[in-house]
Amino acid sequence: MMKALYFQFTAGVLPMYAVTFIGYWAYGSSTSTYLLSSVNGPVWVKGLANISAFLQTVIALHVNDSRLVLSENLHLFLTAALTYICFL
DSSP: OHHHHHHHHHHHHHHHHHHHHHHHHTTTSSSSSSGGOOOOOHHHHHHHHHHHHHHHHHHHHHTTTTTTTTTHHHHHHHHHHHHHHHOO
């Protein structure tokens, strides 16, 4: 069981750090915190990226907090939505 956990966390952490370092190598530190604001491209691609990020947040909150009652889930959903809107 411990071997499986070590493998899971290693396999999950390595790609995350790889994306971080490759992104820093590709874009440097001169980009904005919100990477999509410095990328040129069609508006619909940026919109699709924003919608995907929002849905990922909603799904992650739902999976993480699935034991909570409905009112608490609604509160978390609204908090996530407002946080997401602030970054647009």
